[in-house]
Amino acid sequence: MSGAVAPAAVSGATASSARPRARPSFWSSEVIPVDQLTTREKVLAFATMCLGMFIALLDIQIVSASLRDIGGGLSAGADDTTWVQTAYLIAEIIVIPLSGWLASVFSTRWLFSISALGFTLTSLLCALAWNIQSMIAFRALQGFLGGSMIPMVFTTAFMYFSGKQRVVAASTIGAIASLAPTLGPVVGGWITDLLSWPWLFYINLVPGLVVTVVVPLMVRVDKPDLSLLRGADYLSMVLLAVFLGCLEYTLEEGPRWNWFGDATIVATAWIAGLTGIAFIARSLSAARPIVDLRALKERSFALGCLFSFVTGIGIFATIYLTPLFLGRVRGYGALDIGLAVFSTGVFQVMSIPLYAFLASRFDLRWILTAGLVLFAVSMWDFAPITHDWGARELLLPQALRGMGQQLCVPPVVTLALGALPPARLKLASGLFNLMRNLGGAIGIAACATILNDRTNLHFLRLAEHLDARNAGLDGLMASVPGASAGFGEASTATLRQLWSLTYREALTMTFSDAFLIVMACFLVALIFVPMLRKVTPPPAPSADAH
Missing domain, CATH: 1.20.1250.20 (MFS general substrate transporter like domains)
Structure with missing residues (x-):
C-alpha cells in the first residue's frame, strides 16, 4: 500500500522524532499513522487479530467430529444436530461480504473488538445451551460475529506491512485460513474425548477476551464514519443475505434431501437464484455498493x-x-x-x-x-x-x-x-x-x-x-x-x-x-x-x- 511503511525505513532520526507523539486515549477515534508504529506494535496488533481470525475459522469445523455427542447431550436427533454446524456456516457466509462496509461505518478497531466480545459471549451461551433450539440460535449468532472478523485481518495486514514483511504476513494469514479448518476436527475430537462437548466452546473464552481488550488499544488504522448509515443500500443487504442464506441452505441440505426431489430445496434454490441476480444487478449500478x-x-x-x-x-x-x-x-x-x-x-x-x-x-x-x-x-x-x-x-x-x-x-x-x-x-x-x-x-x-x-x-x-x-x-x-x-x-x-x-x-x-x-x-x-x-x-x- 502506498501509505504503508516498512519498519526498516523508519529508523534513526525519523523513529526518534515520531515516538514522542502522545498516544491517543482509549476512547479517541484518532488514527495513528503506520510510520509512527514500531515493528513490535504492528506485530502485536496483527497477531492479536490473527488470533481472533483463528478461533472464528476453527469453530467452523470444531463441532464436526462431536455432533453425535452434542446431540446426545441435548437429546436431539441427527437431523436437528446437523444444524449446529449449518447455522454457523449460513450466518458466517452472510456477514463476510458485509464486513468491509461495516468496518467503514464503525472502524476496523471497534467492529473487530465488538465482534470478538460477541463471539466470546455466544461461545459461552453455546456451552450452556439447554436444548437443540437454543444451541442452533447461539451458533448462528456465533457464526455471524466470528465471520465479521475474518476479512479485516487481510486488509489490516496490507495496511501495516510492505515488502518482505508483507510476504510473511500473507504467509501467516494463508496458514491460518487453511490450517484452522483443518485442525477443527482434530481439536474438537480431542477435547470431546478428554473433557466433554461444552469445552468446545469454553476454550474460546480466554482468547476471545484477549482480542476484545488488545485490539482497541493497538489497532487504529481508520476512523468510524457513521454518516454511511444514511443512504446506505439496505435493499442490497437484504438481497445479499437472502441470496447467500438460501444458497448455503440449498448446498448444505440438498445432498441429504435428494436435491430437487424436495420441495423446500427447490424453493430455496429458486429464491437464491433470483435474489442473486437482483443483487448483482443492483451492486453494479449503485454509486456506493456494499x-x-x-x-x-x-x-x-x-x-x-x-x-x-x-x-x-x-x-x-x-x-x-x-x-x-x-x-x-x-x-x-x-x-x-x-x-x-x-x-x-x-x-x-x-x-x-x-x-x-x-x-x-x-x-x-x-x-x-x-x-x-x-x-x-x-x-x-x-x-x-x-x-x-x-x-x-x-x-x-x-x-x-x-x-x-x-x-x-x-x-x-x-x-x-x-x-x-x-x-x-x-x-x-x-x-x-x-x-x-x-x-x-x-x-x-x-x-x-x-x-x-x-x-x-x-x-x-x-x-x-x-x-x-x-x-x-x-x-x-x-x-x-x-x-x-x-x-x-x-x-x-x-x-x-x-x-x-x-x-x-x-x-x-x-x-x-x-x-x-x-x-x-x-x-x-x-x-x-x-x-x-x-x-x-x-x-x-x-x-x-x-
Missing part, C-alpha cells in the same frame, strides 16, 4: 477469487471426506480421527518457513503453481484408498496436502489483494473471503452428492458378480464363521454380512472418485495461472515523504 463487484474488472483480483474458490473446494472437501471415511469405513472415534488427520496440520506448519524463503526469491506465480500441483498430487495419492487405510497410509497424501495448502493460499492472497489500491481493500476483501467459503460449501455439497449417487452405482456393479457362478465368493462365504457350506444354502445372517462387505467396498471406491474430482478442479485451475499479473509490493516511502 460489495465491490467492480473490483472483478481487475484481472488479478478476479483470478485470485477463482483460486480462492478452488482452494476452498480443496481444503473443505478433504476435511469433509477424510474424517467421514475414517468414521464410516474404519469405524474410528472422534479422537482417533483427529490423530489420523493431524499430519496435514503438522506438514503445513513445517512449510511456513519454506514459503517465506521461496516468496522472497521467486515469482509468486511459480509458487502458486507448485502448490496447486502438490495439492493435485495429494488427491491422486488418495485415489488408491482401500478399506484398511489408517494414519500410516494417509500420511503421505496428507503431508503433500499440507504443503500444497501452504504454497497455494498465501500467494493467492498477495496476488489478488496486492493488485488493488488501499481504498478498495475493505469491500474487496469480503468478496475474496466469500469465494473461499462458497468453494468450500459447493465442494462439500458435491462430495456428499457423489457419495450418495456413486456408492449405489458401485454397489450394483459389485453385486452383479455376486452369484453362484463366482467360485471365489463360494469359498469366501464358507470361511465366514457360522456360514453354510455354499452360496445357495447361505443363511440370512451370512447374506447380511456379505451385503455389509459389498457396501463397504462400494463406499471406499466412491471416496476414491471424490478425491479424483477434487484433483481435477486443481488441474483446471493450473490453466489460469499464466493469466495472473505479477504483483510487485509497493516500495516503502522514504523518510522525507513524511
Whole structure:
C-alpha cells in the first residue's frame, strides 16, 4: 500500500522524532499513522487479530467430529444436530461480504473488538445451551460475529506491512485460513474425548477476551464514519443475505434431501437464484455498493477469487471426506480421527518457513503453481484408498496436502489483494473471503452428492458378480464363521454380512472418485495461472515523504 511503511525505513532520526507523539486515549477515534508504529506494535496488533481470525475459522469445523455427542447431550436427533454446524456456516457466509462496509461505518478497531466480545459471549451461551433450539440460535449468532472478523485481518495486514514483511504476513494469514479448518476436527475430537462437548466452546473464552481488550488499544488504522448509515443500500443487504442464506441452505441440505426431489430445496434454490441476480444487478449500478463487484474488472483480483474458490473446494472437501471415511469405513472415534488427520496440520506448519524463503526469491506465480500441483498430487495419492487405510497410509497424501495448502493460499492472497489500491481493500476483501467459503460449501455439497449417487452405482456393479457362478465368493462365504457350506444354502445372517462387505467396498471406491474430482478442479485451475499479473509490493516511502 502506498501509505504503508516498512519498519526498516523508519529508523534513526525519523523513529526518534515520531515516538514522542502522545498516544491517543482509549476512547479517541484518532488514527495513528503506520510510520509512527514500531515493528513490535504492528506485530502485536496483527497477531492479536490473527488470533481472533483463528478461533472464528476453527469453530467452523470444531463441532464436526462431536455432533453425535452434542446431540446426545441435548437429546436431539441427527437431523436437528446437523444444524449446529449449518447455522454457523449460513450466518458466517452472510456477514463476510458485509464486513468491509461495516468496518467503514464503525472502524476496523471497534467492529473487530465488538465482534470478538460477541463471539466470546455466544461461545459461552453455546456451552450452556439447554436444548437443540437454543444451541442452533447461539451458533448462528456465533457464526455471524466470528465471520465479521475474518476479512479485516487481510486488509489490516496490507495496511501495516510492505515488502518482505508483507510476504510473511500473507504467509501467516494463508496458514491460518487453511490450517484452522483443518485442525477443527482434530481439536474438537480431542477435547470431546478428554473433557466433554461444552469445552468446545469454553476454550474460546480466554482468547476471545484477549482480542476484545488488545485490539482497541493497538489497532487504529481508520476512523468510524457513521454518516454511511444514511443512504446506505439496505435493499442490497437484504438481497445479499437472502441470496447467500438460501444458497448455503440449498448446498448444505440438498445432498441429504435428494436435491430437487424436495420441495423446500427447490424453493430455496429458486429464491437464491433470483435474489442473486437482483443483487448483482443492483451492486453494479449503485454509486456506493456494499460489495465491490467492480473490483472483478481487475484481472488479478478476479483470478485470485477463482483460486480462492478452488482452494476452498480443496481444503473443505478433504476435511469433509477424510474424517467421514475414517468414521464410516474404519469405524474410528472422534479422537482417533483427529490423530489420523493431524499430519496435514503438522506438514503445513513445517512449510511456513519454506514459503517465506521461496516468496522472497521467486515469482509468486511459480509458487502458486507448485502448490496447486502438490495439492493435485495429494488427491491422486488418495485415489488408491482401500478399506484398511489408517494414519500410516494417509500420511503421505496428507503431508503433500499440507504443503500444497501452504504454497497455494498465501500467494493467492498477495496476488489478488496486492493488485488493488488501499481504498478498495475493505469491500474487496469480503468478496475474496466469500469465494473461499462458497468453494468450500459447493465442494462439500458435491462430495456428499457423489457419495450418495456413486456408492449405489458401485454397489450394483459389485453385486452383479455376486452369484453362484463366482467360485471365489463360494469359498469366501464358507470361511465366514457360522456360514453354510455354499452360496445357495447361505443363511440370512451370512447374506447380511456379505451385503455389509459389498457396501463397504462400494463406499471406499466412491471416496476414491471424490478425491479424483477434487484433483481435477486443481488441474483446471493450473490453466489460469499464466493469466495472473505479477504483483510487485509497493516500495516503502522514504523518510522525507513524511
